Amino acid sequence: MRAAPRLLLIIAVLSLAGVALSSVSLAHHYGTSQSSFCDLSETLNCDIVNRSEYSTLLGIPVALIGILGYSALFVLATRYRRRARTPELLFGGALAGLGFALYLTYIEGFVLSTWCILCVSSLGAISSIALLSFVLVRISGKTSARANQAGSW
Numbered sequence: 001m002r003a004a005p006r007l008l009l010i011i012a013v014l015s016l017a018g019v020a021l022s023s024v025s026l027a028h029h030y031g032t033s034q035s036s037f038c039d040l041s042e043t044l045n046c047d048i049v050n051r052s053e054y055s056t057l058l059g060i061p062v063a064l065i066g067i068l069g070y071s072a073l074f075v076l077a078t079r080y081r082r083r084a085r086t087p088e089l090l091f092g093g094a095l096a097g098l099g100f101a102l103y104l105t106y107i108e109g110f111v112l113s114t115w116c117i118l119c120v121s122s123l124g125a126i127s128s129i130a131l132l133s134f135v136l137v138r139i140s141g142k143t144s145a146r147a148n149q150a151g152s153w
Contacts, residue, residue: 007136008077011090011129015074018125022066025050025118029061038117049116054107062104066122069097073129087136094130101126 028036028050038046049055055062073093080086101123108115 004136004139007132007139011132011136012074012077014125014129014132015070015077018070018122018129019067019074021118021122021125022063022070025063025116025122026061026067028118029055029063040117043114044117045114046116046118048114049108049112049119052112054104054111065100066097069093069100070125073097084140087133087140090133091130091137094126094133097126098130 025046028038028046031047031050036047038044050063057065073090076086076090076093080089101119104119105123108119
């Protein structure tokens with residue numbers, strides 16, 4: 001069970017990285033006509049992505065949704081780390097975030113035909129969180145099974 005606290009710490013750090021990436025994206029979303037550091041070419045351009053019609057969902061900037069999602073994962077990994085259902089909640093939240101990030105990645109690649117470095121980095125963060133939270137679920141499931149077996153004797 002010693003691996004679980006380390007996994008939660010890594011998930012918390014990755015969540016903070018996600019908050020930072022999403023915050024920079026949100027700043028670019030609301031930026032004026034200035035080009036950003038990640039406006040590298042026609043195919044690597046955060047400005048095109050962050051100012052496209054796909055940068056909002058029901059009027060809410062996608063980057064703000066990212067900040068809220070990563071913040072929720074951070075809270076689960078830190079404040080609620082000792083609760084029995086935390087691994088499952090982390091995994092469920094990470095899967096939802098991963099699904100949304102994959103959808104947005106599809107939009108970048110096949111609709112906008114340009115990539116956002118911040119978005120791809122965020123995809124890396126949420127993918128890592130999903131993988132680590134899956135491992136955490138597996139570890140916690142084995143620990144619970146052992147505790148149940150020990151209690152039945």
